[in-house]
Amino acid sequence: MGEALLQQALTLAVRLPRGRYAVQRTCNVRIPMRDGVRLACDHYAPVGVERGPALLIRTPYGRNGPGRSLAEMYAQAFATHGYHVINQDVRGRFDSEGAFVAFVHEKEDGVDTLAWMGSQPWCNGAIGMWGPSYLGYVQWAAAAGKSPYLKAITPIITHSHLMEYQEHGFPLDLLLRWMFQLASMTDPSLSVWERLQRINDGAVQDRFLRAAFMHLPMQTADELVIGRPDALYREMSAAGPDHPLWREVDHRGAVAGAPPALFVSGWYDLFLDGLLEDYSVQERAGLQPRLIVGPWHHMEYGYMGVAFQEALRWCAMHLRNEPATRAEKPVRLYVMGANRWREFDRWPPPSRPLRLYLHGNGLAKTGRLFPHPSPAEASADVYTYNPADPTPNLGGPKLANGAGAVDNRPLERRSDVLVFSSLPLREDVEFIGPVQLELYVQSNLPTADFFARLCVVERSGYSRNICDGNFRVEPGRGEVQPDGSVRIVVAMSSTACRVNAGQRVRLLVASGAHPRFARNLGFLGNQTLMTEMRPAVQTVFHDAAHPSALVLPMV
Known part of the structure; x- marks a missing residue:
């Protein structure tokens, strides 16, 4: 299956509405970080918008290419609506320099990228961020750096403290499965189809992971998954609740002072509880966030079209200072069993x-x-x-x-x-x-x-x-x-x-x-x-x- 066909299938599945602008892409732009490491990105420019608001998407899953088309698809779509979009590989992933250590460098690298964008002649100083899961976590990391350019964020199926000490059970499935997916994305011995299967097909993953799930000690299960020790997995598994690692990558303290957020999640999502906690913090801080929760889990496409449509409206309000398009309550929830959406003034609603x-x-x-x-x-x-x-x-x-x-x-x-x-x-x-x-x-x-x-x-x-x-x-x-x-x-x-x-x-x-x-x-x-x-x-x-x-x- 070719790259173009994959892109077309994703576009049809998600159905992103296109705007009125043609898009010009400049590939492999290199953005320097404070320590000299250069991160690779593509710039999607709406033709005719010489200077305007911008969006930043930062991903560890590859900004473009076969099997890595989601970030590329959204960057292209946002640009058709008049936004300059930077789509970036995070440190140590794909074309970006440096070593990838999950969660650790995202605050400084996010702030440095925002500063670079804000200095470009095509940016008017109003920047938003968008993305699900890890692409949402990096938004909280950047917000913790208090960049003056960051005006709005859209954290989807994520929260501000993705990596935290789990006192009620070690998340073995999540960590080993994510490690396997990340390794599969960069394995040159795999065909595009094999890569897609290992990334997306839970049954295929289970065949590779079954022995690791039952392995003791759990701390060395990483060798069965990727063939070598993983430094972060080893540190997470050995770290007690007071280890400084948890504090370093926990950005809950930044939520109340962050830009207003559009929160999107699903009732079966891995990170729902933390996202609801983040929403409540922003609501109590008077930031007027918005909350959307549908009947989705983490790996399905159902939320993507909704998140894009809502993000267009959110960015119009906070990056272009446009008024809300209609009167609506800040909380929109899908009621399972009734199979319909309902709006509320607060979360949780009175009960x-x-x-x-x-x-x-x-x-x-x-x-x-x-x-x-x-x-x-x-x-x-x-x-x-x-x-x-x-x-x-x-x-x-x-x-x-x-x-x-x-x-x-x-x-x-x-x-x-x-x-x-x-x-x-x-x-x-x-x-x-x-x-x-x-x-x-x-x-x-x-x-x-x-x-x-x-x-x-x-x-x-x-x-x-x-x-x-x-x-x-x-x-x-x-x-x-x-x-x-x-x-x-x-x-x-x-x-x-x-x-x-x-x-x-x-x-x-x-x-x-x-x-x-x-x-x-x-x-x-x-x-x-x-x-x-x-x-x-x-x-x-x-x-x-x-x-x-x-x-x-x-x-």
Whole structure:
């Protein structure tokens, strides 16, 4: 498949509207950084706009070429609407000089690139940034440098602290899969088609990564993925919560003082929670940000056309000082189940908590959800989690196709998964906002994971996941009860969903979602360095003294 055909397929899939300007591209422009390293970029100039506003796109995935056409496609499209666009390879990637160390150089390099752009005769000093995922993170990094030229940003499916210490489970799938994708992009032995498969096809990736996902110690799994140690992966896996690495690449402190942001995400995106946190910070700071959340996951194209259209309006307002084209509320959310968009004045919208209490009879897989607590004599549910046969992850937020909503019945049939279901609803119910599980638990080991997933069950039995989260119990985490059990609150992310009459609400409780969260090996300490594992006997209480409950934000 040729480069032109790939570009045409992407354009048709995303359907970017073209503006009225012809575009002239100047390739392989070299921009010097403060340390002398030169970064490669292409300049897309709208013919007839000698001086005007500009956009910057910075990518580690290749600014152009076969299989790397997304940034190029968007640069071209924005330029047709009258913006001078710089499309740049970040340090150490593709044609740019220097060594690529993910996250580390993006603040200084972003600021230096903005300063170069602002000094060009074709730039009027008003610059915006655009891009998803890592291309969104670099916007927060540049904003942390407080460039006077940066007037607006569009962070899509990302947040300001992509790399942070994960206290509730090491993100093994995300790190190994991303490492594999990055290496595949620059592997000269691969054909274009092989490269595309390794970058985009989750099933192909799984064939290469399966052994690495089960490898111990986890810290050396990088050698199975790319054939050599990866310095950043090794440092991340060894670093404790107080390591300076986390502070160096965490730009949360810049969010309140950054330019106003257009936030775009999906209910199944990997980085939704951090993006919602960033939005709330800007909203409280009075920056009047805008929030769009659709029914998407990280690797699908659904958000791209929406993000481009919204970005055109956002840039017109903040780079050209044009008035808003229509009156609208700042928050626009897609309500799954209702299958329609709704607008709100704030995030999260006003709601009241609906508690659905866990009921059971002491036998796994027969639990119920009711709006009243269990009786005092209700017995607990007990199951065994074996890290040698870890409870797998199905769908949900992950860096591959096959993410998002899937049928959870294969998961629900496992003996290490508890299932609690409501009766069929008599009327439609809608909930929008953060979901959480208040759970009373106990383990025979000093550390244990408790994974919770919310599902909606169709009349046919199809069990569709909505949102989920994981909590790692260790000394000091959770509230120890007089009987030795521990009360924990599992943050299950956020959603907007309607459960229709006849459908049921279902809760799954397990002790793993491997490899999305690396399996808990059962020992305290840094488990990425361990080679031993042991099974855990887990107890979930749901009686009058232990009122475990799913908490839904009713609107």
